[in-house]
Amino acid sequence: MGDLYDSQRAMRQMRKAALQRGVVAVLDVGTSKIACLVLRFDGPERFRSIDGIGSMAGQSQFRVIGAATTRSRGVRFGEVEAMQETERAIRTAVQAAQKMANVRVDHVIAALSGARPRSYGLDGALDIAGAMVTEQDISQVMANCEVPDYGAGREVLHAHPVNFALDHRSGLADPRGQIGNRLTTDMHMLTVDATAIQNLFYCIKRCDLELAGLASSAYVSGMASLVEDEQELGAACVDLGGGSTGISVFMKKHMIYTDAVRMGGDHVTSDISMGLQIPAATAERIKTFYGGVVATGMDDREMIDIGGDTGDWEHDKRTVSRAELIGIMRPRVEEILEEVRARLDAAGFEHLPSQQIVLTGGGSQIPGLDGLASKILGQQVRLGRPLRVQGLPQAAVGPAFSSAVGLTLFAANPQDEWWDFEIPADRYPARSLKRAVKWFKDNW
Amino acid sequence: MRQMTALRRPQSPLRDPAPSRLGYRYQRLMLTPGFRLFVRIGVPLIVIAALAGSWLAKPDNRALLEGQVAQVKQNFQERPQFMVQSLLLTGGDAALQSRVAALLPDNFPVSSFQLDLETMRQTIEALAAVRSARVRLGEGGALEVALIPRVPAALWRDGQTLRLIDADGVPAGTVDARSDRLDLPLIAGDGAEQNIAEALALYARAGPLRDRVRGLVRIGQRRWDIILDRDQRLLLPGADAPAALDRIIALNAAQDMLERDVAIVDMRKASRPTLRMNAEAAAAMRRVNEIQITNGANN
Numbered sequence: 091m092g093d094l095y096d097s098q099r100a101m102r103q104m105r106k107a108a109l110q111r112g113v114v115a116v117l118d119v120g121t122s123k124i125a126c127l128v129l130r131f132d133g134p135e136r137f138r139s140i141d142g143i144g145s146m147a148g149q150s151q152f153r154v155i156g157a158a159t160t161r162s163r164g165v166r167f168g169e170v171e172a173m174q175e176t177e178r179a180i181r182t183a184v185q186a187a188q189k190m191a192n193v194r195v196d197h198v199i200a201a202l203s204g205a206r207p208r209s210y211g212l213d214g215a216l217d218i219a220g221a222m223v224t225e226q227d228i229s230q231v232m233a234n235c236e237v238p239d240y241g242a243g244r245e246v247l248h249a250h251p252v253n254f255a256l257d258h259r260s261g262l263a264d265p266r267g268q269i270g271n272r273l274t275t276d277m278h279m280l281t282v283d284a285t286a287i288q289n290l291f292y293c294i295k296r297c298d299l300e301l302a303g304l305a306s307s308a309y310v311s312g313m314a315s316l317v318e319d320e321q322e323l324g325a326a327c328v329d330l331g332g333g334s335t336g337i338s339v340f341m342k343k344h345m346i347y348t349d350a351v352r353m354g355g356d357h358v359t360s361d362i363s364m365g366l367q368i369p370a371a372t373a374e375r376i377k378t379f380y381g382g383v384v385a386t387g388m389d390d391r392e393m394i395d396i397g398g399d400t401g402d403w404e405h406d407k408r409t410v411s412r413a414e415l416i417g418i419m420r421p422r423v424e425e426i427l428e429e430v431r432a433r434l435d436a437a438g439f440e441h442l443p444s445q446q447i448v449l450t451g452g453g454s455q456i457p458g459l460d461g462l463a464s465k466i467l468g469q470q471v472r473l474g475r476p477l478r479v480q481g482l483p484q485a486a487v488g489p490a491f492s493s494a495v496g497l498t499l500f501a502a503n504p505q506d507e508w509w510d511f512e513i514p515a516d517r518y519p520a521r522s523l524k525r526a527v528k529w530f531k532d533n534w
Numbered sequence: 535m536r537q538m539t540a541l542r543r544p545q546s547p548l549r550d551p552a553p554s555r556l557g558y559r560y561q562r563l564m565l566t567p568g569f570r571l572f573v574r575i576g577v578p579l580i581v582i583a584a585l586a587g588s589w590l591a592k593p594d595n596r597a598l599l600e601g602q603v604a605q606v607k608q609n610f611q612e613r614p615q616f617m618v619q620s621l622l623l624t625g626g627d628a629a630l631q632s633r634v635a636a637l638l639p640d641n642f643p644v645s646s647f648q649l650d651l652e653t654m655r656q657t658i659e660a661l662a663a664v665r666s667a668r669v670r671l672g673e674g675g676a677l678e679v680a681l682i683p684r685v686p687a688a689l690w691r692d693g694q695t696l697r698l699i700d701a702d703g704v705p706a707g708t709v710d711a712r713s714d715r716l717d718l719p720l721i722a723g724d725g726a727e728q729n730i731a732e733a734l735a736l737y738a739r740a741g742p743l744r745d746r747v748r749g750l751v752r753i754g755q756r757r758w759d760i761i762l763d764r765d766q767r768l769l770l771p772g773a774d775a776p777a778a779l780d781r782i783i784a785l786n787a788a789q790d791m792l793e794r795d796v797a798i799v800d801m802r803k804a805s806r807p808t809l810r811m812n813a814e815a816a817a818a819m820r821r822v823n824e825i826q827i828t829n830g831a832n833n
Contacts, residue, residue: 185557
């Protein structure tokens with residue numbers, strides 16, 4: 091754990107340095123597209139004269155000054171598969187965003203969507219014997235959490251303290267200064283494949299960029315597309331991406347569960363491509379223009395040219411009715427949603443007080459998806475679009491950009507994670523000067 | 535039957551070719567503020583400096599450049615507006631004016647850029663006979679020099695030379711002989727030139743004696759002697775000399791004192807004016823007195 095703990099701390103330091111410089115890029119490495127946004131941090135009131143509005147819940151402290159997307163290459167299931175290709179794609183996106191921003195970016199905060207995320211709920215306890223809870227106690231109770239054996243090739247990506255309880259009082263957000271006997275905490279820990287992180291890290295390093303943070307795409311798209319009461323009362327965000335579908339469950343403004351289904355919009359496209367015998371590019375175009383999941387009588391009459399380039403008249407003039415297209419798409423979308431349902435059931439989503447489900451991501455733009463999803467996932471389903479942030483171009487406000495927008499929020503004010511707290515005293519090196527200083531501070 | 539229209543090709547996805555590693559690095563470098571400043575300002579400066587330096591490294595080019603600059607400068611300076619055509623001297627007598635003209639440039643027309651008026655003025659004022667001069671470029675391209683000459687007030691015998699000296703005690707030239715300037719009084723003696731005003735005042739008061747005054751001599755740097763013709767000498771006191779002179783003039787008017795055979799009238803002590811007669815006169819006086827005494831004794 092120590093190694094990752096240190097590298098996460100190092101990334102937090104890097105983020106601080108980037109904020110001091112005022113410019114940081116966020117990079118959403120997805121399966122179908124790579125989005126790069128360049129943010130400028132200037133303090134909350136800088137753009138008031140231009141925009142005419144005051145601070146918006148702390149988000150006005152930054153502004154998007156550059157945005158670019160590019161077709162993703164070499165990424166499958168949200169994981170880097172071909173390093174050089176991915177590096178090139180990242181370079182394309184970063185260069186275009188830099189060009190738009192007209193500023194050089196050195197620090198980047200990245201999100202990755204796949205890498206087989208796995209959630210763990212941890213709890214720890216500490217006897218404080220009627221004393222006041224100090225920061226050191228909080229560090230200690232988190233250190234006391236029993237970390238499960240999550241496997242050798244995996245890394246901790248997030249570790250949020252979700253809840254603190256003091257004796258019989260639970261649901262404390264900040265127990266510091268309170269008096270009790272037994273402090274317990276619940277933590278949510280997310281682990282991902284170490285190789286996926288290393289590959290992404292390597293690609294970003296090859297682009298002369300410094301990684302200033304790493305987040306799960308499901309988590310950040312939940313941050314962007316769930317409204318505040320949904321985050322508070324309990325909701326799931328389903329990010330229908332290109333190669334994987336991320337699920338994140340929020341409660342009391344904390345992520346409590348994350349998972350990913352290794353299926354997404356690209357699988358729908360490949361179904362169409364295979365079913366209609368057309369190239370993937372044409373299939374993608376037909377899907378985005380004519381796709382749907384609920385067939386009506388009208389759709390039998392709407393014929394779509396699927397074309398071809400062979401020179402054979404019969405082949406090139408093929409048409410397909412929209413109902414046929416929907417007939418191809420719907421089973422796959424259903425399969426994805428049923429898989430999501432299964433994951434949510436496994437996570438015990440039905441026990442939450444509110445069971446709102448928000449569909450976002452590029453795949454959520456399929457017409458009629460909300461009707462289909464409410465049949466599979468339950469009645470409380472809505473389509474979510476990301477929060478509006480300042481300076482975001484109109485082309486990047488759609489649901490496909492919810493994880494990119496969520497990353498900007500993550501960059502601006504990240505939630506406290508395990509590594510943001512003090513190091514517990516017993517983990518200091520035995521002869522550390524810091525330890526001696528700490529002893530003096532605690533005893534006088 | 536085949537339809538004879540062009541095939542509608544499906545739109546290919548938007549091409550966004552990846553930049554090369556070098557291109558990417560170049561763009562990032564160009565977005566670095568310091569480097570951009572260097573490229574925008576530093577590089578042009580360096581290029582210009584290098585070009586100019588390499589061109590000027592050849593002596594021929596330097597000579598060419600200097601020649602061009604000199605040519606342009608001359609062309610500008612010799613425009614008719616800047617040319618000085620003539621010299622206009624005012625003030626002073628002809629002799630002085632010819633001496634001053636010799637000091638000034640005579641190769642008219644000459645460009646005004648080549649005339650240093652201040653130096654000219656100092657050169658002219660360095661002449662003994664010129665008290666002050668004004669030099670300016672007047673209308674019609676004339677170099678106007680206005681002279682204020684020194685007016686000699688006395689002759690000063692300075693060792694072997696006879697100098698003209700003005701009322702301020704400044705020498706204003708020399709003369710060869712006393713007879714050249716008979717209108718001026720002659721002064722002599724140590725420190726005479728420093729007290730020229732006193733001498734001139736005494737000379738002015740001399741009145742009826744003016745024609746007889748041959749000169750004034752400063753004695754002991756404190757008082758004046760007036761030398762008359764026939765080697766008569768009036769010894770005036772250091773203080774209140776004009777009053778003493780007035781007394782002498784009054785005595786002279788009353789008794790024709792100076793017509794007599796008096797050598798020295800000593801007025802140094804106002805309470806005891808003293809006359810010294812010539813040796814012959816004294817002898818004659820003594821003889822007369824003896825006769826009277828003898829006659830008286832005989833009586």
